[in-house]
Amino acid sequence: MPLKLKTKDKHIKKLAEIVNGPKSILYLKEDLLAYDCDGFTIHRHMPKAVVFPKNTEEVAAIVKYCASHNLPFLARGAGTGLSGGAIPINEEVIISLVRMKRLVHVDLENRRAVVEPGFVNLKLTNSISEKGYYYAPDPSSQYCCTIGGNVAENAGGAHCLKYGVTTNHILGLEVVLPNGEIIEISSDGIPDAPGYDLLGLLTGSEGTLGIVTKITVRILKNPEAKQTVLAYFDKVSDGSYAVSDIISAGIVPAALEMMDKIAIEGVEAASFPVGHPKDIAALLLIEVDGIEAGIDEQIKEILEVCKKRNVREVKVAQNEQERARWWANRKTGFGAMGAISPDYLVQDGVIPRSKLPEVLERINQVSEEVGLRIANIFHAGDGNLHPLVLFDSRKPGETEKALKAGTACLKACADVGGSITGEHGVGIEKMEEMRFVFNEEEIQAQTAIREVFNPKNLLNAGKIFPSPGRCVEIKKEMKATSVKSEEKLLEFS
Amino acid sequence: MVLKENDVKNEPACTTTSLSNYLWSDAPDENKWADCVHCGMCLEACPTYELTGQEQHSPRGRVHLIQSVAEGKLEVNEQFMDPVNQCLDCRACTTACPADVDVGGLIEEARGQIRQAMPLKGWKGMVSKLFLEELFPYPNRMNSFGGLLKFYQKSGVQNLVRKTRLINIMPSHLVEMEAVMPEIKVPVRKLFKNEEVIKAKGTEKGTVSFLTGCIMDVMFSDINESTINVLTHNGHNVSIPKKQTCCGALHVHAGDRETGRKLAKQNIEAFKDADKVIVNAAGCGCMLKDYPELFREDAEWKEKAEVFAAKVEDVSKYVHDNGYEKPKSEIKTRLTYHDACHLAHGQGIREEPRKILLDIPGVEMVHMPNSDRCCGSAGIYNITNPEMAGAVLERKMENVPDDVDMISMGNPGCMLQMAIGVEKYGRSQQVVHTIQLLDWAYKKDAEKEKSNKGGEK
Numbered sequence: 008m009p010l011k012l013k014t015k016d017k018h019i020k021k022l023a024e025i026v027n028g029p030k031s032i033l034y035l036k037e038d039l040l041a042y043d044c045d046g047f048t049i050h051r052h053m054p055k056a057v058v059f060p061k062n063t064e065e066v067a068a069i070v071k072y073c074a075s076h077n078l079p080f081l082a083r084g085a086g087t088g089l090s091g092g093a094i095p096i097n098e099e100v101i102i103s104l105v106r107m108k109r110l111v112h113v114d115l116e117n118r119r120a121v122v123e124p125g126f127v128n129l130k131l132t133n134s135i136s137e138k139g140y141y142y143a144p145d146p147s148s149q150y151c152c153t154i155g156g157n158v159a160e161n162a163g164g165a166h167c168l169k170y171g172v173t174t175n176h177i178l179g180l181e182v183v184l185p186n187g188e189i190i191e192i193s194s195d196g197i198p199d200a201p202g203y204d205l206l207g208l209l210t211g212s213e214g215t216l217g218i219v220t221k222i223t224v225r226i227l228k229n230p231e232a233k234q235t236v237l238a239y240f241d242k243v244s245d246g247s248y249a250v251s252d253i254i255s256a257g258i259v260p261a262a263l264e265m266m267d268k269i270a271i272e273g274v275e276a277a278s279f280p281v282g283h284p285k286d287i288a289a290l291l292l293i294e295v296d297g298i299e300a301g302i303d304e305q306i307k308e309i310l311e312v313c314k315k316r317n318v319r320e321v322k323v324a325q326n327e328q329e330r331a332r333w334w335a336n337r338k339t340g341f342g343a344m345g346a347i348s349p350d351y352l353v354q355d356g357v358i359p360r361s362k363l364p365e366v367l368e369r370i371n372q373v374s375e376e377v378g379l380r381i382a383n384i385f386h387a388g389d390g391n392l393h394p395l396v397l398f399d400s401r402k403p404g405e406t407e408k409a410l411k412a413g414t415a416c417l418k419a420c421a422d423v424g425g426s427i428t429g430e431h432g433v434g435i436e437k438m439e440e441m442r443f444v445f446n447e448e449e450i451q452a453q454t455a456i457r458e459v460f461n462p463k464n465l466l467n468a469g470k471i472f473p474s475p476g477r478c479v480e481i482k483k484e485m486k487a488t489s490v491k492s493e494e495k496l497l498e499f500s
Numbered sequence: 501m502v503l504k505e506n507d508v509k510n511e512p513a514c515t516t517t518s519l520s521n522y523l524w525s526d527a528p529d530e531n532k533w534a535d536c537v538h539c540g541m542c543l544e545a546c547p548t549y550e551l552t553g554q555e556q557h558s559p560r561g562r563v564h565l566i567q568s569v570a571e572g573k574l575e576v577n578e579q580f581m582d583p584v585n586q587c588l589d590c591r592a593c594t595t596a597c598p599a600d601v602d603v604g605g606l607i608e609e610a611r612g613q614i615r616q617a618m619p620l621k622g623w624k625g626m627v628s629k630l631f632l633e634e635l636f637p638y639p640n641r642m643n644s645f646g647g648l649l650k651f652y653q654k655s656g657v658q659n660l661v662r663k664t665r666l667i668n669i670m671p672s673h674l675v676e677m678e679a680v681m682p683e684i685k686v687p688v689r690k691l692f693k694n695e696e697v698i699k700a701k702g703t704e705k706g707t708v709s710f711l712t713g714c715i716m717d718v719m720f721s722d723i724n725e726s727t728i729n730v731l732t733h734n735g736h737n738v739s740i741p742k743k744q745t746c747c748g749a750l751h752v753h754a755g756d757r758e759t760g761r762k763l764a765k766q767n768i769e770a771f772k773d774a775d776k777v778i779v780n781a782a783g784c785g786c787m788l789k790d791y792p793e794l795f796r797e798d799a800e801w802k803e804k805a806e807v808f809a810a811k812v813e814d815v816s817k818y819v820h821d822n823g824y825e826k827p828k829s830e831i832k833t834r835l836t837y838h839d840a841c842h843l844a845h846g847q848g849i850r851e852e853p854r855k856i857l858l859d860i861p862g863v864e865m866v867h868m869p870n871s872d873r874c875c876g877s878a879g880i881y882n883i884t885n886p887e888m889a890g891a892v893l894e895r896k897m898e899n900v901p902d903d904v905d906m907i908s909m910g911n912p913g914c915m916l917q918m919a920i921g922v923e924k925y926g927r928s929q930q931v932v933h934t935i936q937l938l939d940w941a942y943k944k945d946a947e948k949e950k951s952n953k954g955g956e957k
């Protein structure tokens with residue numbers, strides 16, 4: 008039966024048939040506009056359509072159709088990505104996986120669970136916590152980001168210091184390849200299967216090698232005990248040294264997070280304030296967990312380290328509510344910037360822990376040079392920095408300044424032997440910065456891998472790797488972005 | 501007259517062109533969307549996003565679209581209207597949002613523009629016009645409407661309609677509502693017509709003024725009676741200012757901000773001398789506290805509205821904070837508590853009603869998962885958007901524990917919607933207002949005392 012649609016476009020009609028109905032496809036300007044960016048808002052593009060498949064077969068059929076008609080396409084989860092991975096820069100057909108959100112199976116005995124890609128990260132822990140289990144990777148966006156998106160970005164989180172990032176928790180994947188073929192990788196979930204580590208390759212490939220349609224993850228038993236410490240410092244360097252000291256003391260905290268003064272101003276002005284003193288330079292949020300026996304010892308040691316590093320005040324959470332309050336304050340930190348700035352650009356550099364004071368100082372300089380405030384909220388334990396450049400896109404020139412500041416922060420990380428992304432991915436945002444860490448040959452070797460999976464380059468093209476010469480173009484385009492995207496939209500309307 | 505420097509603009513007015521496609525005054529406020537950083541932390545809180553998975557039906561998407569109209573990228577048309585009107589106004593996003601973005605406020609402002617650009621059409625328009633313009637603002641008409649309903653229930657016409665299957669030709673959601681319509685009693689405004697102040701029992705703590713609400717007083721006058729009883733029982737005199745009117749929430753939700761302002765002014769005047777304005781309907785309370793928003797462009801009334809808003813308090817919070825007698829008699833019941841959106845998300849009141857309930861001997865509270873998830877009532881949303889409202893209600897009912905006798909809450913709109921849910925899904929729970937239960941316990945105390953005294957004689 009032909010569907011009633013407000014369009015004559017034959018591709019859209021066909022896609023609507025595949026997903027079986029007008030409620031599973033969006034194609035009008037007013038609806039599509041809501042999909043012109045993800046959590047990275049500097050760059051905006053309109054998709055051709057958004058489709059909402061219900062199962063793997065529908066995903067495969069959509070992909071087959073797109074591939075055979077040369078329509079660019081990409082996958083989208085919750086759209087919380089911070090590097091623009093889900094932005095349709097080639098007017099893609101967006102395949103939204105949010106309606107594939109079932110928890111398919113929980114196997115407590117073998118400590119694993121099978122989920123569909125649109126299943127929200129935190130829901131997994133919530134579904135199994137009563138039975139004493141949890142899912143370890145906990146990006147701050149876990150309230151709403153999808154596990155499919157986590158796999159694509161190899162997401163990390165506060166507790167990944169001890170337990171590892173997403174890739175350490177993926178046991179099997181079902182993937183629709185860019186030609187529409189459905190494959191299963193390590194479907195029995197047996198770790199370290201013979202042959203190449205395809206799971207490792209797919210995880211963190213930012214949606215450029217295939218569309219993940221089912222995921223087998225590892226789940227963990229809740230730790231027997233848990234203690235959380237909050238420490239306030241008058242000097243950033245004291246806080247940084249305390250981080251190094253804790254790790255050198257042989258303690259592996261479950262989480263070791265840091266916020267600086269501007270970040271604290273933001274979270275305190277926002278919806279989940281804790282009452283941190285306004286005049287401190289930095290705070291550390293430290294959590295240790297494990298078997299009951301060793302915990303008190305570790306806490307004692309941590310308190311001592313903090314004191315040695317001139318801590319102003321340090322306290323241990325007295326109950327679960329207090330602990331939850333501290334974490335809500337930390338985990339909503341990015342969004343909280345909205346309370347003190349209309350826009351932010353978050354960067355995601357990684358550095359050796361020992362370089363922390365040096366790099367934070369450099370970021371401070373960058374802030375002064377470009378004249379924009381930069382807040383720092385980050386996973387200090389594994390040296391994963393998140394400088395948040397605060398700006399107002401309505402003021403002419405500020406977006407460009409913010410981009411410049413972002414790049415300078417990443418350069419600072421690369422210069423001390425670090426990397427340009429810890430967990431948010433490269434996307435379109437950091438393509439050019441890839442050259443800080445890879446030379447042309449290394450980049451080509453990696454695009455060659457992509458071509459094996461994605462030979463027509465219809466799936467999420469133009470992301471991660473700068474093509475020779477093209478990167479400059481894109482960067483230029485990005486600089487003109489705010490103006491450009493408006494023009495484009497006007498053209499559209 | 502001396503011109504001050506900033507009275508003289510540097511350029512003639514006609515050169516300042518605006519891209520905005522909002523053509524009327526009181527347009528969505530730029531400062532509200534400037535707070536949004538597009539982080540998506542609000543997505544999972546939103547019932548309409550949960551059901552559709554579509555970004556334009558999420559808080560983030562709605563803010564983005566509302567902003568896009570101001571930037572001239574979209575026009576105010578039907579396609580834009582859909583996501584804006586499908587919003588339940590449940591404010592769950594406000595709780596979830598780290599940046600405190602006032603999504604609800606933006607939605608209401610956008611609806612104001614939509615209503616002026618596209619006056620309502622079709623039967624939705626008719627229903628909304630009948631209720632909003634012809635009925636709610638007029639207490640007398642409300643009373644006669646109540647009278648009509650009462651006649652309908654008492655006269656046997658109700659039975660007739662049901663028996664003759666006339667009911668089958670009514671739209672299904674109206675049928676559902678008809679089935680659970682509470683029995684109409686005498687409104688308290690009639691009942692206490694001749695009393696300036698209803699006197700407190702025992703030691704007096706002062707006088708509060710009571711907003712009876714329009715539907716509340718007609719359909720749920722017993723809850724209003726309970727409210728007065730609980731207040732007087734705990735030492736508060738209660739006055740019911742005569743000039744008060746409908747709070748205007750339904751009008752504002754439907755984009756009729758003009759009527760909203762008219763009603764607001766009348767209430768602000770009516771409660772001019774009040775120290776405290778007590779409300780027992782969360783939706784009304786939220787609206788009253790939001791009055792200043794209606795007068796963003798009118799400094800004089802804005803100030804009055806702020807003074808007024810600061811006096812507004814929900815009855816559960818007021819009773820809780822000012823000390824109340826714990827009843828001694830048992831009400832033996834297993835109940836669960838539903839957080840009305842406009843109480844939990846709108847006013848941050850979650851603990852107080854629960855504490856009151858738990859202070860009643862015999863009450864056993866069973867946790868309701870996602871207790872602060874919208875039930876789909878949302879004013880007249882269940883009349884104007886029956887499909888989405890039905891789906892939201894279904895989710896809600898899935899969360900109501902099977903083995904409870906009662907569902908307690910603090911909002912009449914929710915009570916009606918939950919009653920529909922109970923009926924529709926063949927459940928057995930009684931739907932009660934928190935304050936009602938406390939009143940029942942006090943009544944039991946009083947009876948006991950009476951019979952004790954009788955025994956002594």
Ligand SMILES: Cc1cc2nc3c(=O)[nH]c(=O)nc-3n(C[C@H](O)[C@H](O)[C@H](O)COP(=O)(O)OP(=O)(O)OC[C@H]3O[C@@H](n4cnc5c(N)ncnc54)[C@H](O)[C@@H]3O)c2cc1C
Binds near residue numbers: 082164219
């Ligand atoms: C406030 C905030 C805090 C954050 N904190 C963290 C943090 O602590 N740690 C962290 O690692 N990240 C963090 N992020 C970034 C982001 O949440 C993660 O990258 C997350 O994994 C993205 O998931 P998503 O469902 O939103 O994916 P999307 O943004 O929709 O997509 C991200 C990328 O994955 C691809 N993709 C999505 N689903 C699939 C699929 N099923 N198959 C193949 N490709 C797919 C898309 O094409 C895109 O390239 C944060 C973001 C925000 C806004």
Ligand code: SF4
Binds near residue numbers: 547594
């Ligand atoms: S008020 Fe409720 S329905 Fe509307 S956007 Fe917010 S969460 Fe969604």
Ligand code: SF4
Binds near residue numbers: 342535541563
């Ligand atoms: S409304 Fe709040 S939570 Fe939602 S995207 Fe905007 S800032 Fe984030």
